[in-house]
Amino acid sequence: MLGAWLQVRRGEATRTVLLFAYLFLVITSYVVTKSARDALFLERYSAARLPYGDIASAVAVAAVMAAYLRLSRRLSIRMLLVGTLLLFAAMSLGFWALGRSGDRPWLQPVMYVWAGVFGVLLPTQVWTLANYVITTREAKRLFGVIGSGAISGWIVGGLLTRATAMRLGSESLLLLTSGALAICPLIVLTIWRERHVDESSGAVRREEGRGLSDSFDLVRRSAHLRAVAILIILSSLVTTIVAWQFKAIAKASIPDTDGLTAFFGTFNVYAGILSLVTQLFLTSRLLRRFGLGVVLLVVPLALTAGSLGVLMSSSLVAAVMLKGSDHILRYSIDRSSMELLYLPVPERLMARAKAFIDTVVWRMGDAAGALLVLVAVVFFGVTASQISTVTIMLLMGWMAAAVMAKRQYVETLQSSIYAHRLDAERLSQHVADRSTTEVLVNTLGAENPADVLYALTLFGDRHAPMAHQAVRRLLDHQSPAVRKKAIAVLAGADDAAVLPQVERLLKDDDAEVRAEALIYLARLTHVDPLTRLDDLHDVDASVIAPAIAHFLARPGPAQNIDAVRMLLNAALAAEGAAGEPSRLEAARLLGSLPDRFDEQLNRLLRDPAPEVVAIAMRAAAALGKTTAIPLMVSLLSDDRLSMDAADALVAFGNDAVPVLREALGEEQAGAEGRRTIPDVLQRVGTPAAEETLADHLLSADPILRLRVIAALNKVRQLNPDRRLERELVETVLAAEIFGHYRSYQMLGKLWAEEAADQSAVEQVKESMARELERIFRLMKLLFPAQDLHSAYVGLRSTNASVHANAVEFLEHTLPAPMRALLLPLIDNEVSIEDRIVIADRLVGAPPEIPEDARAALATSEQLLHDAARHAQRQLEADPVTIEKP
Numbered sequence: 001m002l003g004a005w006l007q008v009r010r011g012e013a014t015r016t017v018l019l020f021a022y023l024f025l026v027i028t029s030y031v032v033t034k035s036a037r038d039a040l041f042l043e044r045y046s047a048a049r050l051p052y053g054d055i056a057s058a059v060a061v062a063a064v065m066a067a068y069l070r071l072s073r074r075l076s077i078r079m080l081l082v083g084t085l086l087l088f089a090a091m092s093l094g095f096w097a098l099g100r101s102g103d104r105p106w107l108q109p110v111m112y113v114w115a116g117v118f119g120v121l122l123p124t125q126v127w128t129l130a131n132y133v134i135t136t137r138e139a140k141r142l143f144g145v146i147g148s149g150a151i152s153g154w155i156v157g158g159l160l161t162r163a164t165a166m167r168l169g170s171e172s173l174l175l176l177t178s179g180a181l182a183i184c185p186l187i188v189l190t191i192w193r194e195r196h197v198d199e200s201s202g203a204v205r206r207e208e209g210r211g212l213s214d215s216f217d218l219v220r221r222s223a224h225l226r227a228v229a230i231l232i233i234l235s236s237l238v239t240t241i242v243a244w245q246f247k248a249i250a251k252a253s254i255p256d257t258d259g260l261t262a263f264f265g266t267f268n269v270y271a272g273i274l275s276l277v278t279q280l281f282l283t284s285r286l287l288r289r290f291g292l293g294v295v296l297l298v299v300p301l302a303l304t305a306g307s308l309g310v311l312m313s314s315s316l317v318a319a320v321m322l323k324g325s326d327h328i329l330r331y332s333i334d335r336s337s338m339e340l341l342y343l344p345v346p347e348r349l350m351a352r353a354k355a356f357i358d359t360v361v362w363r364m365g366d367a368a369g370a371l372l373v374l375v376a377v378v379f380f381g382v383t384a385s386q387i388s389t390v391t392i393m394l395l396m397g398w399m400a401a402a403v404m405a406k407r408q409y410v411e412t413l414q415s416s417i418y419a420h421r422l423d424a425e426r427l428s429q430h431v432a433d434r435s436t437t438e439v440l441v442n443t444l445g446a447e448n449p450a451d452v453l454y455a456l457t458l459f460g461d462r463h464a465p466m467a468h469q470a471v472r473r474l475l476d477h478q479s480p481a482v483r484k485k486a487i488a489v490l491a492g493a494d495d496a497a498v499l500p501q502v503e504r505l506l507k508d509d510d511a512e513v514r515a516e517a518l519i520y521l522a523r524l525t526h527v528d529p530l531t532r533l534d535d536l537h538d539v540d541a542s543v544i545a546p547a548i549a550h551f552l553a554r555p556g557p558a559q560n561i562d563a564v565r566m567l568l569n570a571a572l573a574a575e576g577a578a579g580e581p582s583r584l585e586a587a588r589l590l591g592s593l594p595d596r597f598d599e600q601l602n603r604l605l606r607d608p609a610p611e612v613v614a615i616a617m618r619a620a621a622a623l624g625k626t627t628a629i630p631l632m633v634s635l636l637s638d639d640r641l642s643m644d645a646a647d648a649l650v651a652f653g654n655d656a657v658p659v660l661r662e663a664l665g666e667e668q669a670g671a672e673g674r675r676t677i678p679d680v681l682q683r684v685g686t687p688a689a690e691e692t693l694a695d696h697l698l699s700a701d702p703i704l705r706l707r708v709i710a711a712l713n714k715v716r717q718l719n720p721d722r723r724l725e726r727e728l729v730e731t732v733l734a735a736e737i738f739g740h741y742r743s744y745q746m747l748g749k750l751w752a753e754e755a756a757d758q759s760a761v762e763q764v765k766e767s768m769a770r771e772l773e774r775i776f777r778l779m780k781l782l783f784p785a786q787d788l789h790s791a792y793v794g795l796r797s798t799n800a801s802v803h804a805n806a807v808e809f810l811e812h813t814l815p816a817p818m819r820a821l822l823l824p825l826i827d828n829e830v831s832i833e834d835r836i837v838i839a840d841r842l843v844g845a846p847p848e849i850p851e852d853a854r855a856a857l858a859t860s861e862q863l864l865h866d867a868a869r870h871a872q873r874q875l876e877a878d879p880v881t882i883e884k885p
Contacts, residue, residue, distance in 0.1 A: 031157025057116025058367030158268025236365025314385035591619030637673030
């Protein structure tokens with residue numbers, strides 16, 4: 001029950017409790033040390049000397065961090081944490097012994113600086129470890145619980161300070177610190193064993209050769225880390241001034257050293273209790289309800305109100321209110337939200353960036369605040385209350401920095417999941433895009449003739465074949481097949497520059513090369529092929545006839561269309577496999593002849609040989625024969641000719657859209673052919689094609705719906721300025737989301753059956769995967785500026801951190817109604833049982849029998865409309881009903 005109240009889920013309890021205990025002991029140790037340090041320092045020196053201690057602490061932190069980062073090159077995170085804890089435990093014991101052995105004037109300043117390093121380094125190490133073992137989504141729930149360890153430490157540390165200082169003296173507190181820190185290494189080692197990250201994945205791999213300057217460069221180069229650093233330095237600057245105001249007013253009111261130590265302890269107790277209540281009851285809820293951007297503004301707004309109070313009244317009560325607002329909120333709400341800012345940073349960089357920002361940068365802010373206090377108090381005589389004027393101005397900068405940090409946080413989340421998408425695509429992309437000219441040219445120089453032929457085929461398959469110097473060089477290639485194909489490509493490009501070379505190939509050793517050369521000459525020159533027969537030998541008559549036909553079809557005195565028709569009919573009369581070469585040459589010929597041979601083209605379009613039909617379709621497209629479009633659309637369902645038919649239809653452009661629209665609406669037609677049409681329309685890409693796609697967003701076929709949505713996405717990317725029917729897209733999106741909830745009901749019903757049909761369960765799961773893809777493609781239409789494709793890929797990742805970052809990105813980019821509907825469906829922290837409960841509340845009663853569930857997989861158009869209307873009513877009536885149960 002306690003775990004449910006604290007939102008700790010199965011498998012998270014051990015890590016959460018141990019991190020809580022680790023932070024609790026560190027903060028308890030720091031509180032008692034800090035209280036003793038402040039009281040002992042103020043016993044010997046005035047409050048005006050405090051800024052010197054803060055400046056010295058900042059310098060010491062920078063020096064310590066330089067050494068710390070160098071050590072990180074040689075030690076793992078685990079050993080670095082353990083070693084640091086043991087060192088500080090020993091030093092605390094040493095200071096206790098020195099304090100009891102005599103009066104040493106240097107001891108108080110050294111302790112002041114040492115405690116400053118303690119307060120920066122050790123708590124930062126706790127959060128660094130937490131970021132290694134907790135994902136972004138877990139952090140939103142668990143950081144509040146873990147952070148309450150710090151607040152509990154403040155309370156217990158305050159109680160110990162108040163109880164011990166008056167009885168045993170302030171120095172005795174250092175012995176407690178040593179004992180508490182000595183326990184922490186055992187906790188660290190246990191947490192390390194509990195982590196859910198595989199070292200081989202690189203998530204916990206330490207980097208080589210990184211020092212303070214490298215860490216500075218890392219922060220400087222990253223816009224996100226710069227924003228975090230600016231926020232940290234401004235917040236530490238302000239809180240240093242606030243802390244000085246509190247100490248100065250407290251010292252003026254309570255002169256006794258042990259009494260002042262006890263007061264500090266009492267303050268820490270009550271402030272800690274209020275901070276703990278805030279952490280447990282408000283932090284996670286505020287983060288989940290209002291998001292990171294709002295929560296980052298809570299502390300600066302509260303400090304602004306407190307500073308105004310001190311400015312108007314310099315009483316101890318006003319100082320307590322000011323410092324209390326800092327203490328209560330900064331160590332609860334603000335600390336948890338600040339830690340979230342680091343989560344999108346790649347794990348290999350996070351420890352280094354966090355160590356630098358949370359120590360060196362933080363202490364730079366402390367030093368700047370101390371220096372500002374020193375100048376204001378010593379040189380200008382400003383009082384503790386008057387300096388609030390400066391604080392208020394700095395708080396305005398703090399709030400601006402918070403807004404900037406939140407914006408960079410979202411952008412970094414997007415970059416993080418985009419980087420994962422690129423990695424996934426690199427792994428799955430076995431063949432590069434070879435359709436670009438540069439790659440084609442490189443391939444034309446390959447040693448393998450098969451690769452060269454492939455590249456030549458791509459050149460020749462273009463609707464406007466390209467002549468290129470690299471193709472011309474292939475006329476001398478050692479492979480006869482390459483020479484023949486190069487001649488055909490150059491002829492298709494009407495490239496007459498190589499006429500002398502091709503003429504020499506009439507004497508080539510290969511008969512097919514000689515025949516292709518003859519066709520080239522007949523097509524591009526006025527030479528009668530019959531006059532060159534003496535130059536040929538062993539050439540099949542089936543290729544001589546096309547060459548003659550080319551010559552006879554050319555405009556001029558030798559033109560004889562009737563003779564060409566006779567030659568074509570003779571070629572088409574050759575039936576069966578033996579006559580296929582003749583019919584193939586006739587089909588190739590038709591694409592370059594005048595538009596005078598419809599009968600022959602129609603016969604070739606219905607030829608039994610797929611290769612002949614493919615070339616005939618290309619010829620029909622080249623001639624603009626729109627009467628052939630219906631036949632080509634019907635061939636989209638033929639696996640052998642589907643790609644060729646699609647290419648030919650794309651070549652027709654807008655002329656093919658009416659027929660495609662009609663075919664897309666024929667629900668009784670073959671499913672495979674209809675499912676190919678969206679891709680053809682996307683490649684056509686005209687406004688009419690896009691309109692046709694939009695008209696079929698509500699198709700009853702779920703697979704066709706997915707392909708329509710995918711095609712629309714590609715068209716919108718190429719034509720972002722076209723008007724989008726947002727209402728229609730929103731209707732379909734709402735229907736798809738509610739349909740996805742309905743699928744969870746179906747899944748739950750199937751699971752509830754005693755003898756569950758596993759095939760039905762798998763069918764539902766496959767359908768749900770397609771539903772989710774359609775949802776994201778539809779959202780991409782509505783929000784093209786967001787990288788929703790990367791988010792979708794991130795959600796499908798098995799890496800918990802990548803998945804959590806994708807969900808976090810969506811939570812910060814989607815509109816509130818869409819976010820409330822969608823997040824429960826994709827957040828791994830929402831169980832399937834919870835999703836079924838939400839579905840029951842949203843879409844009504846689940847289907848009664850598994851057969852209903854299976855039948856409902858093919859959602860009808862009317863059901864989609866009904867679901868969309870239901871979604872709209874639910875959103876307008878009660879948005880809260882779609883929250884997690």
